[in-house]
Every structure is written in C-alpha cells, then in structure tokens.
Amino acid sequence: MTNFFGDLAPLTFDPEGEGPCFRHYDPDEIVLGKRMEDHLRFAVAYWHSFAFEGGDPFGGRTFDRPWFGEDMEAARRKADVAFEMFDLLNVPFFCFHDADIRPEGASFTESLRNFEEIIDIFERKMETSKTRLLWGTANLFSNRRFMAGAATNPDPDVFAWSAATVKACMDATHRLKGANYVLWGGREGYETLLNTDMGREREHAGRFLCMVVDYAKKIGFEGSILIEPKPQEPTKHQYDYDVATIYGFLKDFGLENEVKVNIEQGHAILAGHSFEHELALARELGVLGSIDMNRNDYQSGWDTDQFPNNVPETALAYYEVLRAGGFTTGGTNFDARLRRQSLDPEDLIIGHAGAMDICARGFKAAAKMLEDEALEAPRRERYAGWDKPEAQAMLSSDLASISERVIAEGIDPQPRSGRQEYLEDIVNRYV
Amino acid sequence: MTNFFGDLAPLTFDPEGEGPCFRHYDPDEIVLGKRMEDHLRFAVAYWHSFAFEGGDPFGGRTFDRPWFGEDMEAARRKADVAFEMFDLLNVPFFCFHDADIRPEGASFTESLRNFEEIIDIFERKMETSKTRLLWGTANLFSNRRFMAGAATNPDPDVFAWSAATVKACMDATHRLKGANYVLWGGREGYETLLNTDMGREREHAGRFLCMVVDYAKKIGFEGSILIEPKPQEPTKHQYDYDVATIYGFLKDFGLENEVKVNIEQGHAILAGHSFEHELALARELGVLGSIDMNRNDYQSGWDTDQFPNNVPETALAYYEVLRAGGFTTGGTNFDARLRRQSLDPEDLIIGHAGAMDICARGFKAAAKMLEDEALEAPRRERYAGWDKPEAQAMLSSDLASISERVIAEGIDPQPRSGRQEYLEDIVNRYV
Amino acid sequence: MTNFFGDLAPLTFDPEGEGPCFRHYDPDEIVLGKRMEDHLRFAVAYWHSFAFEGGDPFGGRTFDRPWFGEDMEAARRKADVAFEMFDLLNVPFFCFHDADIRPEGASFTESLRNFEEIIDIFERKMETSKTRLLWGTANLFSNRRFMAGAATNPDPDVFAWSAATVKACMDATHRLKGANYVLWGGREGYETLLNTDMGREREHAGRFLCMVVDYAKKIGFEGSILIEPKPQEPTKHQYDYDVATIYGFLKDFGLENEVKVNIEQGHAILAGHSFEHELALARELGVLGSIDMNRNDYQSGWDTDQFPNNVPETALAYYEVLRAGGFTTGGTNFDARLRRQSLDPEDLIIGHAGAMDICARGFKAAAKMLEDEALEAPRRERYAGWDKPEAQAMLSSDLASISERVIAEGIDPQPRSGRQEYLEDIVNRYV
C-alpha cells in the first residue's frame, strides 16, 4: 500500500453519510431489472487522475504527487496508487492511453518496452482487483512528432509511427480484455487551411481506420472500436467534429457497422450541441457506443473537463442512453479532472464520488421517466398522424400526386401546441 | 418605371468614380480566361432586398417602401422595382422564394394562383432583361403552419402542403430556366428533444428529398438541386447543420451524387467553421454547388446577413471555389440585407455595389494566387513524402507490418515547420 | 370573466397534484422567518404573456389570442385576461411597459390618452386583486422612431419624446404604487461605430438618467430606480453591457447611490457571465435591486427568454440574493415567454407554475445552505489569514516595506486546496 490516501476506507453506499461515501449510488440497487453498477459501468480515466499535473496555458504543475517523474519507478508507483483508488471507489472500470502509464523512451522500441512492462503490472493487479478495462487508447497528440497530426500528418513516417502505436495499444487492450478500443484524433485536423491538403488527409484518416478495424478482427478483439468526436482544440478544426460528421466519414469508408462513437459531454458542448443531442443522434444512426462523462463550462470556449454536477443534465443524457437500450460494451468514463487548485488526495476521491452520485441520481430519474412513459406517451401521441396508412403511403408517393391531393382535398393544416413547458415540467417532477 | 430609385443611372465600372459605381468590379475583365461576370455570377436576393421590412426581435418595420402590402397590386409593384434594380446593378442573376413575390392566399390554391401570376410577370420581364434566375426556392418556415417543421412536421398534412409547395416552386424555377433549385430547411430541426422523434423526422426528410430529386428528373429540370446548411436559428438545432452533416445525410439516402450544397458565409460561422472550411470540405466531398455571400458578425450569435466587406476574407473564399474549378451552375447570391437603419433607396444600391466590389477584389486576388501557385507550391512540397511509392504502399498495408517496419528501421520522424505565418504573409501580398 | 382559461381553478399548493398546481411553492411556508411569497415576490411580465405573438426572425404570429389587435377594445380585453391570470397564479406582482398595455396612437398625445385609460382600468382592478405592481417601464425600442436609440439618439427630438414617455410611465408607476421603476436601454447602443459618437451618446444617457432620478424625487416616488444590463441584441453593442459597466457609468454621473440594477439571467449569460456572478457583483457594489428570472439557452447567441427549469441554477442565484439580505423593493419577475409552438392557454399557466416551483425549490435549498453555513464556514476559513492584524496592516502599508519583510522573513507561501469539487458536492446535497 502506498498510503497516498492515508487511512481512507473504501467508500460505501450511505445515504446519510458525512464523510466520503456514496449518498445516491448503490451499485447493487436494481433499476429496470439490472444492478446499477452494471448499467452505469463507471470508469476512472488514468490520464486526468494520475498524469495531469495541474497545468494550464498560464501556469505549470500545481499538484505534488509522489509518482510524478519520467522513469519506470514513478510509473510503477503511479500504477499502485491508481489501483488503490479504483478499489477505494469500487469502480468496475478504468481507461488509459499508453502515454499515461509509461515514461516515453528514447526510441519507439524503448517506449514499447516500458509500456509492456506496465501492462504486465496491470495484468497482475487485475487478477485481484474487480476493476476491468473499459477501454484503452493511444496518445497520438502530446509528443512533438504529432504536432501536425498522426494518421493525417504530411510526413508518412508519422503515419507509420502512429500505426505501430495503435497496434501496441490494441494488443494491450486485447490482453487486458478491454471492452472497447477508442480513437481520439487529438491532432487529426488543421491549424490553417493554407498549408493543408484536406482531401488527402481525410483519405489517410479513412485508410488508417480501416486498418484498425482489420487488425481488431485479425487478433480476435471482440470489443467495440470507438471514435471520439471533438470539434476543435487543440487544432483549429478537428476532422472528427461531431457525431454527424463522423457518421458521414464512416459511410464514406464503409465502416458504419464497424465503428461506433464515444461521446463526451464537453466535446458536444464545444460543437454547439447539447450532450443529449449527440447521444440521441448516435442512437438514431446506430453508432452509440460509450460516453465520456464530464461537464464543460458553457461559457469557456475550451475543454474544461469538469466533473458532472447537474442532475437535470445527467438525467437527460442517461435518458437517451436508456432509449438506446443502455450500454452494451460501453460505459460511463469520467473524462474529468480536478481543478488545478484541488491539491489534496481527498479531492480526487470526492470529485469522483460526487460525480458517481450525480450520475446515479440522473440515471434513476431517467429510468423512472422511461418506465412511466412520462415522455414517450406524449411523443407517440404527437406523431400519431404518421401511423395512419395514408400518411405512410405518402412517403412512397411523389410530389405531383401529393400536390394534386392537397389541392383536391383543400388540405389546410392546423398547428397544435408543442407543449415544451409542460414536458420540461414533467422532467422536473423526476429530478 | 417606378421612379423608386429616382434618376439614378445604371452603375458602371469606374475605378475613380465618386457616386454609386463599381470601382473594382468590371464584368468584362478577363480573369483566368473568362469574363469576371461569368466567374462570379452575382445574384440579388429578392427577400432581403424587397420583402424585408427592417424588423428585428425588438422592433417592427423601419423601411417605408411603396410596395409593402399583402395584395397583388403591391406584388406587381415590387416586381417592377426589383427588375429596375437588377438593371441598375447590371447583375446577371436573382433568387427568390414563393413567399417573397406573392401575397399569401386564403388557401393553397389561391396562393398558388397568386404565385403563378407573378411568375408570368417575371417571365415577361426576363424576355427583355439580362437578369436570369440563379435559383428558386420555397419558403417553408414563415407561416405558422410550419412552426414545427415542413417535411419533418409531426403532422403529415404539413408534409403534404410542403411537397405541393416545392412542386410549384420547382415548376416555376424550371419555367424561368433557373440554374439551380435550393432547399433551406428553415424549421427542419427541433426546439426541444423532449417532444421530438428525431429518427422519424430524419427519415421523412430523406424521403422528401428523394421525391424532390425524382420530380426534377421527371420534369426535365437540369439545374442542380442544392441544400443550404445552417446549424441553428430559428430552431434550437437544424438538421442541415453544416456541410459534413448534410454529406452523411445524403450518403444515407443515396443522394450524394444528386444533391449539392449552397453554402452561406454566415451559416458557416454560426456552425463554428470558417467559410473557407465549408467550401473546401464541400469541394473535397464533391458537393460544392453555390454560395450565399454575406457576412456574419463574429460576435452576435444570430444570423446577421450583412453585406460582405472584408477583402482578405472573400479572397480566401473564392480561392476555395477556384480550386474546385469555379462555379458551374452555382453563383454568388447576396444573402445580405440592409441594416434596419439604412432607410434610403440609395442604401440598397450602395450595399450591393460595395459588396460586388469587395467580391471582385477578393476574387482577383484569389485568381492571382492560384496562377502563381503561391500557396499550391508550398502545399505540394509539404506533402511530397506521400508521393513516394513506399508511402503509397503503406496505405494499403496493415498495422502489424507497419509496426514491424517502424521497429526494424528505427523510424523517428522529425517535425518540420508548418510555416503558417509565412503563408499568411504570402496571402497578404495578394489582397 | 373572459373564459380564456376555461374552467381552470386558481392554482394551489398540492405536492402530489396531477393537474396544474404548485408542487413546491407554498406561499405561506415560512423560510428564514418570512413567508415564501414575501421572499420571492413573483411577478408576471405583461409583455411576454400578453403582447408576444409568437414571432421570431423567420416567422410571424403563431399565437391566436382573442385580445390581439391595435385598438382600445382589444387592450381592455387583454387587461381582463391578464388579471384573471394573476389571480389563477396567485402572483403578488406584475410588470409592464406602456406599449404592452395600450395601442399606439397617431400622436404622442393620443398614445398617452390610451395609456392613461388603461392605467385607470388597472387601478380599478388592483382594488380587488391581490396583485400589485413590481415595476413599470417605458418601451423605447419597438417603434421605428427609436431605431437609432432613445436618450442616445442622434436626433434630439427622440430624446425629447423618450423623456416625455418616461415621465408618463413614472407617473403611472407612482399612481399604481409600483415598488420600482425600471429602465432597459433597448436601443441605447450602436450598430456600427462608424456612424456613432460614443462619447456624446454616453453623456446624453447620463444626463437622461439624472433627470429620471430627479423626477422620481420630485413626484415623491419612493420605489427604486433600476437599470437592466444587457450586452448586445438588438444592437451590436448595448451601453448597459453588464453590472460592472453600469456601475462605472453610475459612478461617473454620481448616481451609484440613486440607481440599482435589475439583473436578468439571460442577459448575464449573453455577457459571458453566470447569473450568480452578476448577482454577487451587484451585491458587493451595493446596487442589487431586482431580478428578471428566466433562462437562456447557453448555445443560442440570442435572448431566448425561457422559463427557468434547472434547480441547481436557481439555488445558486437565490443564494446570492439571500447573501445580500434578500429582496427589499425588488422581486422575481418572470421575463420569460412561451416557446412559439406552445399555443394553448394552459401552456401559459404551466409555464409560470413550473417556473414558480423551480424557483421555490432553488430558494429553499439556498436558504438551508445559508442557515447551515454550508458554504460560508469554509469560505471564512479560506480567508482566515486576512483576519490577522498584520495582514490588515499590510493593506495600508507600501510596496517597499512589504518587500523588505518578504526578504527578511524569507516568506514562501504554500498553496492550499481550493476544494472546488468538495463545495460543489456540498451544494448538491441541498438541491
């Protein structure tokens, strides 16, 4: 034991508790016929919790962690604390990038060796921990070699390096029985159109993704392949802008049945969408995979990655997930980091525990709304006209004959109330 | 003659002119082997110039036009002034919605009759005017019957009404030999997800568009069918969010070779993109059709539809158009309206003339940059590594063999300057 | 009785009610030693509820109200329905502009006569209704005469007209025993700097406000004079941008003790601030007057004026109000309008009732947090260092002697956790 968290005991469900505990999240509570833990599938993000140093564009490291450092000793200490925290939080999952867990080596080979050594450690730890791997991913954006992109880099050697890195990360994810593999195109985009060959870069990105899908099949990886949309930051324009953009891209390369999306609240916001919009759209397009749960300050134009803290918002998000049938391989990854002034080990625990409670509250409200058909009954009623055979027939008709009918029958449609305030009020009865 | 513009003479090219004239736009100047008029294909928007009354969300009509009124007499007077203005401005094109040109009738049939009577008038006027029709379109958003959408309305009767309206507008566009037909989904979107069946609405929108394409073929309309993206306003979320979204939608319904996009600067901005981004993306996806040239205040989150006035910006926009080979059926429609305090007839003329000059300046700069390969030479050079056979081979390779090569060859990519400031400086030598 | 609301009975507090009722707002519940009605001081906004026709920039009237029309008959019918709704909702207050309640006349004198006739009617109705006037105000932005501003218009005649209008509205407010008089500078700002003399306009605005303050004193009006900040819309830049801007303006004209602010949630958002920021700042500057409670879509850059519906947000807002000691003359005006698709009379009732419940929930949470010192104890503790005499002494010291002390004592400050996640979690225990 590292003793980083002192004598803190594992958190338990205790609705009236004063110290760190879960006041709303009871993993064993049955909701819609399933344990809440199995619905929500919470995951801790290795990068924010253990690799983030508290820096921002105007200042450097504020945190003071015993595992900071660029050597294997530090990486092993970090892994020890990580698994201790997973146990304290009783989370069923975690997620990582290669660069979160191992020091960068002097060459690809050395980095790979470092990486595999830590994967060995993870594997051993996971034998005795309940925590499994929700997803693994490759960091193809931090090192300066990726400054102009990974798969979309003007230099083919960077494409090669990226491919080799993804191979290694997929191998590791497969070995650790990860439920998904995620790609976030950190620098797949451009800073300025003036120096960018957008068509070529898009083609390379598509080809890269095809290889990823092929490789997953080849090694027998049965998890989902997920892409994470984000509209901008770090680049001026990210190619994986939002769900709709990714969908068009997947269609273009024939991958719409092979790849799904991992949707982050903050990225949805930055793209000008609500989180629930992105979830609903992905559901309708058949590509909803997993979520990165966090929150973005609505008024800061950058990625703030804060822990979720608004129940009405999480309720609407989980409502869309539930309408899609809930998670299969996906889950709720907290892509959220402490504010840089939150220096204490306890802050790490409280940040996560508070977020898990907020999610649990939202989730239970969503489940009840769905059970009661509180929104679904009025929705069905609103579109009831379309259930009539003549309405359906019209959809396979043509403009000329519809026009004739409008004229002949003197059709004159009358508006009906959309009842938005009523429906918002209904939601508020549940949250 | 209505005398609305007094004794103003038709505007001519006069680089040193003091009064209303073109200081930069010479329709007959040959650029890249073609007359500038034939490149730019300017169009006046009937709605902003003749139907807009100067209202905004906090106040009503400020303009005082002799043709305002909801009767056919007023509509005829409006048409007279419109064609007088086309002549004064010497524009080769105009664009219209049905609702811009005719008074609403008490029934579909009466509205249609009004509409066709004005189309007759247009047809006669076009016999003697040089001005042709760039595109026609249907207003499926102003009347309260469309408050919950047109093709995506929960009421099938509104779908029917919309289909009949589009038929009428396509018929008219075809009769007037319009070069394109445009669809802007003004209220195809939602105000709140709570009452919306997004999957159903998307399906209806797709089906509607298929009918439009079929009808165009049926009547022998050879112009382009165009969709105009906009992310929000009037709705919370518009389904035709941006170029990438529309592309995925077209692919889903097998329409990517049938339908193109009409891109508006202001709508691009509201979607979080630069205008040139949307143009470049449409070009790469093979769906660039036409442009709505205007400008949006970058800091107002609504559609300000101002006349363009920044040469460096128009230069970058036309540069992307030229890289696509220039307009074929498309053109430059001024989807721009006078500020509501610009009350005078002369303001209408000056707004357009100034915009035409700004476009001409930007266009000429863009053409010169392209001719000189000022941007294309460095761009090619930046991606030169990909022209090598081994790089191309890698694109049809697989992760495992690439990984082997990275390790075996000790590949270690070295960053090269992206030279953004240099390229921006180059552009500034041309504008 | 107009029967507009059918046989709807006055709403009552009924936590388990199914139909229109208050599930959380009990006017008689005692919180912090006072009835909730007397804390919250809810007001209905005449304009949104009775004058708004459902239009938006892309479409006109959607509502179909029996009182729409530009004659006195219609205005009287509107007043009848308004007071019926006040009674149904059991609201203690309402607010109005002159233009909401009377038809525009052909001259100033005729408009004034219309206005005063309706004020007579209001006065009679208020004899038997419990509903009082929270504030009156003048609409100096809708008519085209105000297109370039009211007090800041380039035409002195518009300044004169505006002054005469404000006089009339203050007279009416005084007669109806209004608790406050509000000024919102709808078009006090500019569309373009190119035609604007900002210094002159600011000077005129200041002089105008001085006259308003003087006139209030002269007629013995003892309510508060309030300015409502808004950053933009309808103008490109509004002079009353936000609380901080107004404060500087008031200081410049020596009015900081005469005038307070009426803060709207939506306007705060548009200025890039949280609502609670504006409230807290106004409190610290001693100018917090009243609130316009609504919500703005965070992602629409225009004023959406929706009914509040997020309890965690209203809790934080009322928390700042309570820290200021609660409302004195001010109150909670619902500057919120139905969505344009919410056509039914019932929507008007549900919109308000839902909002009153949301406010009550937030308010009670805020009161409990304050009572428990849940936030105030940690806040005090965080700044405890400043309570020491040597820290206070330093504030009246000088750079040189502080520098000496830093060097002599080897001062080396050590960061302490800001505990943001912990505090957010605390708030979530209350909402």
Next chain:
Amino acid sequence: MTNFFGDLAPLTFDPEGEGPCFRHYDPDEIVLGKRMEDHLRFAVAYWHSFAFEGGDPFGGRTFDRPWFGEDMEAARRKADVAFEMFDLLNVPFFCFHDADIRPEGASFTESLRNFEEIIDIFERKMETSKTRLLWGTANLFSNRRFMAGAATNPDPDVFAWSAATVKACMDATHRLKGANYVLWGGREGYETLLNTDMGREREHAGRFLCMVVDYAKKIGFEGSILIEPKPQEPTKHQYDYDVATIYGFLKDFGLENEVKVNIEQGHAILAGHSFEHELALARELGVLGSIDMNRNDYQSGWDTDQFPNNVPETALAYYEVLRAGGFTTGGTNFDARLRRQSLDPEDLIIGHAGAMDICARGFKAAAKMLEDEALEAPRRERYAGWDKPEAQAMLSSDLASISERVIAEGIDPQPRSGRQEYLEDIVNRYV
C-alpha cells in the same frame, strides 16, 4: 553573435522585396507630420518570442531553442538572441515579465538576484541598441504559489510576495527607462464563486493598485501605469474583464486619473467586444494607454495570440487610436506568438515583419481617412441637431418640461438613414 538567425541581414523597407523585408512599413515615412516609427512604436514581446516553448493543453514543447533551460547561462543566451532579433527587426521597443528573462530561484531573494543580473545585461545592451523598453511587468500567474491569485489571494503571504515582486519589476522598469509599467491580473479572478469572497478580493486588488501608484511616484517613475483587461482564461472570471469594468474599478479607488489601460485585441474579442470598441471606449473615458496588437481566432474561445493579418481590422483599430491623438507613452506591442508548428528561426522574423507591414498598411489607411474627414464629416452631420442651443438646453432641463414641450409642439421625430453600408464602403476605399 549567437548565429541563431544565421546570416540574415537586418530587414529594410523594400516594397518589391522577395525575402524577409518590410513591404509597407517604412519607419521614416512621414504620416500626419510624424515618422511612422514614432507613431506605431512597435515592441517585441519577450515572452512569446523567447520564453514560449510551443506547448498547448494537449502537448508540450515543440520548439527547440538553444536558450531553453532553467539556468543563468541559458538566460544570458536568450538575452543575446533577443537583442539580435530586435536589431534585425529594427524595432524601437520591447516588453518583458520578470519570469521571461530569468530562471526562478529557490527563494524570493535568489529569483531577485537572477532578475537583477539580467537587468544589468539589458542595461548594457541598451547602451548600444536602439531598442528601448516599452514596458515591464511582473508574472504573477505562472508559479503555483499564484494559483489562487496574487493581490487577491486568500493567503496574505501571496499578496506580500506579489507586492515585493512588483516593486522589483517597477525598479527594473524605471532603471531601464521604461515608458510604461503594466499590470495584467493573470489570476486575479476566480475559478468558482463557491469558495470566493469577491468583495474582499476586490478590495485587496484596489489597495494593491493604490500602492503601485504610490510607489511609482515615490521612485519618480514618470511612465504610465497600465492595467490590461481580459475577461476570462486562465480563470473562469477575471476581475479586469474589459475597459468598462476597469473604469468602474478605478473610479471606486479614485485612480481614474492615475491608471490607464493596455488593450489587447484578443482579450477584447474574448470579452465580446470588437477591438475598436474597447479602444474607442477607453478614449472616451480618458484611459487609453497602449495596445497589445495580436488577433484572436473569432471561433476559438481561448486566447490564440496570433500575429495580426487583416488590414481592414488594423485600420479600424489605429483609426480609434488616432482619434485619441495617437500614442504618447504607449505603443504597439506584439502580444503574439508563433503557431507551435512554426519551428524555424525565420518564422520568428517573418511573423513579426508580416505583422509590422499589416499594421503599417492599416495605420496609413486610418491616417488618410482621418485627414480626409471621410468618416468624421458624416458623423458630425448625423449629430448636428444636438449642436443647436435648444437641444443643449434640453440636457439641463427636466422630464416634466420636456414632456410639456413634446405635447405642445406635437413633436414627431422622423428616422433618417444610418448609412452603415455607405460608411463601410467608404472605409473600403482606404484599405
């Protein structure tokens, strides 16, 4: 000579030059009776040019500079390169923070010693260089001790440290004959209101500023004291939000005649204002001091600090500066940094040279517009009504008598065109 820039010769004015040179900026050209160098007063920012390593929130250092390192040797090498670049660019000024130029020491005293040693070096270099100091400033935001603010920190020891640091920076600025001293409140603001005592922090900030002003007087520093507004980033809310906010703050502490503002384009944009708005407002309030010239991407919600590259925009900015009478102690500091992919020494030169040309083009256009009264004549004409004695008399009148006059004279103001498009067109004749 460090040879960092190779054999690059000092840049000269050469309108037809191909390599690095000034195509528009001729320091000796006389505009409005003064050398252009003396108008524009260009300054290089030490931090962006020499301390920025190319990092962003998703990646670290991309630049590879021979002077990177945390020791005095590196700091001296950095100073050598800096002055070589000042000479190559022929800039009359530079600006710096303490932290840009010296390594952090283990204590305040050691940092101070490092700082003073570099100041000695600067002093010697400035004996032979033409480049003078536009302003010095203190970095009170990067080190973790400032994570919760400097003057507004909850810990009085941080206030003390900050005061001592500012003293040292003012001493150095005075010694180097700096024309101004600037304060940017990097972390003077808050991350969350929940843990913030806004009133107390504001009071401390005011008291701190008073000490700064007193100390400047005490040491005989005759330059201007400037505050730089910014609305957010790194904090959620910065106290020095914009010009209007700072003005109210200065008034509150009686400092409006002692302190001016240093306005940055990018910060203006982030606050929702145009750059020219902030400049015009500062002018009208009598607090315009100096400018940080850069540009912010309009669509990235963070501070992008790019080199200016749009002539129409710089023209409008300098126009407001010229209307204020031009710079006195202030100047044009390039608070702009290379994009992180611009790795080459030449990029540093080209970024600055391009920016200087853009500024020169804008400046010359602005000067000509002013000379021609192209905007001032129509502006005067628009407000001419206010020059009449009766209009002026009204400003010292009262509501009641104005109201009487409106009624008696039947005043009925008629709108006049604001001519925005005409004025925009006029500007475009100059740029």
